[in-house]
Amino acid sequence: MGLDSFKRALWVYHLNTGSCNGCDIEILAALTPRYDAERFGIVLVGSPRHADVLLVTGPVTRQMESRLKRVYAQVPEPKMVMVVGSCGTEGGVFHESYNLIGPVDQCIPVDVYVPGCPPRPEAIIEGVVKAWLKLEKAQEPVTA
Amino acid sequence: MASLSTWSPIVLVVAFLILAAVAYFFRSRGEPRYKEGTAQTQVFLAGEEAPEPDKRHIRAHNMYWGFFQALKRYYETTMNAHTGIINDYIIWFTSVVAITAVIVFIAGMV
Numbered sequence: 001m002g003l004d005s006f007k008r009a010l011w012v013y014h015l016n017t018g019s020c021n022g023c024d025i026e027i028l029a030a031l032t033p034r035y036d037a038e039r040f041g042i043v044l045v046g047s048p049r050h051a052d053v054l055l056v057t058g059p060v061t062r063q064m065e066s067r068l069k070r071v072y073a074q075v076p077e078p079k080m081v082m083v084v085g086s087c088g089t090e091g092g093v094f095h096e097s098y099n100l101i102g103p104v105d106q107c108i109p110v111d112v113y114v115p116g117c118p119p120r121p122e123a124i125i126e127g128v129v130k131a132w133l134k135l136e137k138a139q140e141p142v143t144a
Numbered sequence: 145m146a147s148l149s150t151w152s153p154i155v156l157v158v159a160f161l162i163l164a165a166v167a168y169f170f171r172s173r174g175e176p177r178y179k180e181g182t183a184q185t186q187v188f189l190a191g192e193e194a195p196e197p198d199k200r201h202i203r204a205h206n207m208y209w210g211f212f213q214a215l216k217r218y219y220e221t222t223m224n225a226h227t228g229i230i231n232d233y234i235i236w237f238t239s240v241v242a243i244t245a246v247i248v249f250i251a252g253m254v
Contacts, residue, residue, distance in 0.1 A: 015191070047188045049178075067191030073183035076175060 009041030010132050012082075013051035013075065017068050017104065018094070019058025022118040023085035027055070030121035037125055048074040053131050056110075059087040059094050060101040072108045078138040080131040082112040084124055089115045 016024055030037045031044065045051050048071045060068055072081065081104070086092035088104045095102075104110055111134055114127035148155050178184045187194040194200065202209050212219065225236070 049184065049188055050175075064191075066193075070183060070193065071188075071191045074186065074188055076177035076184050077179070078177075 009043060010053060010128065010135070011043050011045045011051050012053045012055050012128065013045055013048045013071070014055045014057070015048075015068065015071055017056055017058045017064040017088070018061040018100070019085060019087060023057040023087075023116075026118045026121055027057070027084060027124060030124045035121045035125060037128070042125075042128055048072075049076065051075050051079070052135055053080045053082055053128070054108075055082045055084060055128075056088050056104045057084050059091050059097075060104055060107050062099050062101060065101045065107055068104070068107050078135060080111045080135045080138075081108055082114065082127055082131045083110050084114045084116075084119060084127065086115050086117045089113045092117060 014024070014027060027044075029035065048054060052075075054072060054075050056068070072079075083089055083104045087094055090103050091100065094100055101107060112127050112131045114123050116123055119127075187200075225232075
Protein backbone atom coordinates (compact mmCIF):
# COMPACT_ATOMS: atom_id res chain seq x y z
CA MET A 1 0.00 0.00 0.00
CA GLY A 2 1.47 3.33 -1.06
CA LEU A 3 0.44 6.88 -0.54
CA ASP A 4 -1.72 6.61 -3.64
CA SER A 5 -4.26 4.91 -1.45
CA PHE A 6 -4.83 8.10 0.50
CA LYS A 7 -6.65 9.99 -2.20
CA ARG A 8 -9.30 11.40 0.05
CA ALA A 9 -10.47 11.30 3.64
CA LEU A 10 -12.44 8.28 4.77
CA TRP A 11 -15.59 9.05 6.68
CA VAL A 12 -16.92 6.39 8.98
CA TYR A 13 -20.32 6.06 10.61
CA HIS A 14 -20.31 3.97 13.78
CA LEU A 15 -23.40 2.00 14.76
CA ASN A 16 -23.77 -0.05 17.93
CA THR A 17 -26.31 -2.84 17.36
CA GLY A 18 -26.04 -4.40 20.81
CA SER A 19 -22.42 -4.23 21.84
CA CYS A 20 -21.29 -4.27 25.47
CA ASN A 21 -19.41 -1.02 24.67
CA GLY A 22 -15.96 -2.65 24.85
CA CYS A 23 -15.42 -2.37 21.10
CA ASP A 24 -16.79 1.16 21.08
CA ILE A 25 -14.20 2.19 23.65
CA GLU A 26 -11.44 0.70 21.51
CA ILE A 27 -12.73 2.59 18.47
CA LEU A 28 -12.49 5.80 20.46
CA ALA A 29 -9.02 4.75 21.58
CA ALA A 30 -8.01 4.56 17.91
CA LEU A 31 -8.93 8.23 17.60
CA THR A 32 -6.98 9.38 20.65
CA PRO A 33 -3.55 11.04 20.24
CA ARG A 34 -1.75 7.73 20.92
CA TYR A 35 -3.00 6.23 17.64
CA ASP A 36 -4.49 9.34 16.02
CA ALA A 37 -6.34 7.77 13.11
CA GLU A 38 -7.62 11.21 12.14
CA ARG A 39 -4.20 12.18 10.80
CA PHE A 40 -4.96 9.82 7.91
CA GLY A 41 -8.34 11.42 7.36
CA ILE A 42 -10.26 8.67 9.10
CA VAL A 43 -13.09 10.58 10.72
CA LEU A 44 -16.20 9.48 12.56
CA VAL A 45 -19.26 11.29 11.21
CA GLY A 46 -22.70 11.73 12.67
CA SER A 47 -24.79 10.56 9.73
CA PRO A 48 -24.62 7.52 7.43
CA ARG A 49 -25.50 9.82 4.55
CA HIS A 50 -22.03 11.35 4.87
CA ALA A 51 -20.17 8.08 5.34
CA ASP A 52 -18.05 5.84 3.15
CA VAL A 53 -17.79 3.04 5.69
CA LEU A 54 -20.42 1.68 8.06
CA LEU A 55 -18.68 0.44 11.18
CA VAL A 56 -20.84 -1.93 13.23
CA THR A 57 -20.15 -3.21 16.73
CA GLY A 58 -22.06 -5.88 18.59
CA PRO A 59 -24.45 -8.64 17.60
CA VAL A 60 -27.73 -7.58 16.03
CA THR A 61 -30.58 -7.52 18.51
CA ARG A 62 -34.16 -7.87 17.30
CA GLN A 63 -34.81 -4.23 18.13
CA MET A 64 -31.87 -3.09 16.04
CA GLU A 65 -32.46 -5.19 12.93
CA SER A 66 -34.71 -2.72 11.11
CA ARG A 67 -32.53 0.20 12.23
CA LEU A 68 -29.39 -1.47 10.94
CA LYS A 69 -30.97 -2.18 7.56
CA ARG A 70 -32.28 1.37 7.32
CA VAL A 71 -28.92 2.90 8.23
CA TYR A 72 -27.17 0.63 5.72
CA ALA A 73 -29.59 1.73 3.01
CA GLN A 74 -28.82 5.37 3.78
CA VAL A 75 -25.09 5.09 3.12
CA PRO A 76 -24.33 6.27 -0.44
CA GLU A 77 -22.71 3.90 -2.96
CA PRO A 78 -20.04 2.61 -3.05
CA LYS A 79 -20.02 1.64 0.61
CA MET A 80 -18.15 -0.74 2.82
CA VAL A 81 -19.35 -2.44 5.97
CA MET A 82 -16.85 -3.19 8.67
CA VAL A 83 -17.62 -5.27 11.75
CA VAL A 84 -15.54 -4.75 14.87
CA GLY A 85 -15.53 -7.38 17.58
CA SER A 86 -16.32 -11.05 18.02
CA CYS A 87 -20.02 -10.42 18.73
CA GLY A 88 -20.69 -8.80 15.38
CA THR A 89 -18.48 -11.33 13.63
CA GLU A 90 -20.01 -14.54 14.92
CA GLY A 91 -22.19 -13.72 17.93
CA GLY A 92 -19.51 -13.96 20.58
CA VAL A 93 -20.67 -14.74 24.09
CA PHE A 94 -24.21 -13.75 23.15
CA HIS A 95 -24.58 -16.10 20.19
CA GLU A 96 -27.31 -18.22 21.81
CA SER A 97 -29.26 -15.34 23.26
CA TYR A 98 -33.01 -15.39 22.59
CA ASN A 99 -33.23 -11.77 21.48
CA LEU A 100 -30.54 -11.83 18.81
CA ILE A 101 -30.95 -11.99 15.07
CA GLY A 102 -27.33 -13.10 14.89
CA PRO A 103 -24.06 -11.74 13.56
CA VAL A 104 -24.12 -8.64 11.39
CA ASP A 105 -23.69 -10.56 8.12
CA GLN A 106 -27.09 -12.16 8.64
CA CYS A 107 -28.69 -8.75 8.14
CA ILE A 108 -26.44 -6.85 5.73
CA PRO A 109 -23.41 -7.77 3.59
CA VAL A 110 -20.10 -7.33 5.42
CA ASP A 111 -16.79 -6.52 3.73
CA VAL A 112 -14.27 -6.46 6.59
CA TYR A 113 -14.22 -8.38 9.86
CA VAL A 114 -12.07 -7.36 12.82
CA PRO A 115 -12.44 -10.14 15.41
CA GLY A 116 -11.43 -9.70 19.03
CA CYS A 117 -13.07 -9.13 22.38
CA PRO A 118 -12.40 -6.30 22.04
CA PRO A 119 -9.87 -5.92 19.21
CA ARG A 120 -6.91 -3.64 19.79
CA PRO A 121 -6.90 -0.21 18.15
CA GLU A 122 -4.09 -1.36 15.84
CA ALA A 123 -6.35 -4.12 14.53
CA ILE A 124 -9.22 -1.67 14.05
CA ILE A 125 -6.99 0.71 12.09
CA GLU A 126 -5.76 -2.17 9.94
CA GLY A 127 -9.36 -3.15 9.27
CA VAL A 128 -10.21 0.41 8.28
CA VAL A 129 -7.26 0.48 5.88
CA LYS A 130 -8.47 -2.78 4.29
CA ALA A 131 -11.93 -1.29 3.91
CA TRP A 132 -10.30 1.79 2.40
CA LEU A 133 -8.41 -0.24 -0.20
CA LYS A 134 -11.52 -2.22 -1.02
CA LEU A 135 -13.49 0.98 -1.36
CA GLU A 136 -10.97 2.46 -3.75
CA LYS A 137 -11.13 -0.65 -5.90
CA ALA A 138 -14.89 -0.34 -5.92
CA GLN A 139 -14.60 3.30 -6.98
CA GLU A 140 -12.15 2.68 -9.83
CA PRO A 141 -14.75 1.97 -12.52
CA VAL A 142 -16.61 5.10 -11.49
CA THR A 143 -13.56 7.39 -11.65
CA ALA A 144 -12.05 5.81 -14.79
CA MET B 145 -26.86 58.13 -18.92
CA ALA B 146 -28.40 57.64 -15.54
CA SER B 147 -26.09 56.32 -12.86
CA LEU B 148 -26.73 52.88 -11.38
CA SER B 149 -28.33 53.23 -7.96
CA THR B 150 -28.90 50.51 -5.39
CA TRP B 151 -32.46 49.92 -6.54
CA SER B 152 -31.66 49.90 -10.23
CA PRO B 153 -33.16 46.80 -11.94
CA ILE B 154 -29.84 46.17 -13.67
CA VAL B 155 -28.04 45.98 -10.32
CA LEU B 156 -30.69 43.63 -8.93
CA VAL B 157 -30.51 41.35 -11.99
CA VAL B 158 -26.70 41.23 -11.80
CA ALA B 159 -26.84 40.52 -8.05
CA PHE B 160 -29.34 37.73 -8.67
CA LEU B 161 -27.13 36.19 -11.33
CA ILE B 162 -24.08 36.33 -9.05
CA LEU B 163 -25.98 34.75 -6.17
CA ALA B 164 -27.39 32.07 -8.47
CA ALA B 165 -23.88 31.27 -9.68
CA VAL B 166 -22.63 31.00 -6.08
CA ALA B 167 -25.56 28.75 -5.16
CA TYR B 168 -24.94 26.58 -8.21
CA PHE B 169 -21.26 26.31 -7.28
CA PHE B 170 -22.03 25.09 -3.76
CA ARG B 171 -24.67 22.70 -5.08
CA SER B 172 -22.25 21.26 -7.62
CA ARG B 173 -19.73 20.59 -4.84
CA GLY B 174 -22.24 18.35 -3.03
CA GLU B 175 -22.15 14.57 -2.76
CA PRO B 176 -23.05 13.18 -6.21
CA ARG B 177 -23.33 9.55 -5.14
CA TYR B 178 -26.84 9.75 -3.71
CA LYS B 179 -29.52 7.83 -5.58
CA GLU B 180 -32.72 9.82 -5.83
CA GLY B 181 -35.85 8.17 -4.55
CA THR B 182 -34.00 5.74 -2.24
CA ALA B 183 -33.27 5.79 1.47
CA GLN B 184 -30.05 7.63 0.65
CA THR B 185 -31.96 10.87 0.14
CA GLN B 186 -34.30 10.44 3.08
CA VAL B 187 -33.96 12.16 6.43
CA PHE B 188 -31.68 10.39 8.91
CA LEU B 189 -33.28 10.07 12.34
CA ALA B 190 -30.85 7.76 14.12
CA GLY B 191 -32.12 4.78 12.14
CA GLU B 192 -35.77 5.42 12.90
CA GLU B 193 -38.32 5.63 10.14
CA ALA B 194 -38.82 9.28 9.27
CA PRO B 195 -42.44 10.46 9.56
CA GLU B 196 -44.10 12.58 6.90
CA PRO B 197 -42.80 16.17 6.71
CA ASP B 198 -46.02 17.67 8.10
CA LYS B 199 -45.76 15.40 11.13
CA ARG B 200 -42.10 15.96 11.94
CA HIS B 201 -42.07 19.75 11.80
CA ILE B 202 -43.54 22.14 14.32
CA ARG B 203 -44.92 25.07 12.43
CA ALA B 204 -43.17 28.33 13.22
CA HIS B 205 -46.39 30.22 13.85
CA ASN B 206 -47.43 27.83 16.63
CA MET B 207 -45.69 29.55 19.56
CA TYR B 208 -47.89 27.74 22.08
CA TRP B 209 -47.10 24.22 20.86
CA GLY B 210 -45.43 23.25 24.13
CA PHE B 211 -48.27 24.77 26.15
CA PHE B 212 -50.90 22.82 24.24
CA GLN B 213 -48.80 19.67 24.37
CA ALA B 214 -48.43 19.95 28.16
CA LEU B 215 -52.19 20.45 28.62
CA LYS B 216 -53.18 17.97 25.96
CA ARG B 217 -55.27 15.77 28.29
CA TYR B 218 -57.18 18.78 29.62
CA TYR B 219 -57.96 20.02 26.13
CA GLU B 220 -59.01 16.59 24.91
CA THR B 221 -61.41 16.27 27.83
CA THR B 222 -62.94 19.70 27.43
CA MET B 223 -63.11 19.44 23.65
CA ASN B 224 -65.11 16.23 23.97
CA ALA B 225 -67.73 18.18 25.94
CA HIS B 226 -68.10 20.59 23.02
CA THR B 227 -70.23 18.41 20.81
CA GLY B 228 -71.82 21.21 18.82
CA ILE B 229 -75.31 19.91 19.69
CA ILE B 230 -77.50 22.59 21.29
CA ASN B 231 -79.36 20.01 23.43
CA ASP B 232 -76.06 19.05 25.11
CA TYR B 233 -75.29 22.68 25.89
CA ILE B 234 -78.80 23.17 27.38
CA ILE B 235 -78.23 20.08 29.55
CA TRP B 236 -74.90 21.51 30.72
CA PHE B 237 -76.50 24.91 31.39
CA THR B 238 -79.46 23.42 33.27
CA SER B 239 -77.22 21.15 35.30
CA VAL B 240 -74.86 23.96 36.31
CA VAL B 241 -77.80 26.23 37.22
CA ALA B 242 -79.42 23.46 39.27
CA ILE B 243 -76.20 22.63 41.13
CA THR B 244 -75.53 26.33 41.76
CA ALA B 245 -79.10 26.80 43.04
CA VAL B 246 -78.72 23.89 45.40
CA ILE B 247 -75.43 25.27 46.72
CA VAL B 248 -76.91 28.75 47.16
CA PHE B 249 -80.00 27.27 48.86
CA ILE B 250 -77.91 25.22 51.27
CA ALA B 251 -75.63 28.18 51.95
CA GLY B 252 -78.71 30.32 52.72
CA MET B 253 -80.03 27.73 55.17
CA VAL B 254 -76.82 27.65 57.17
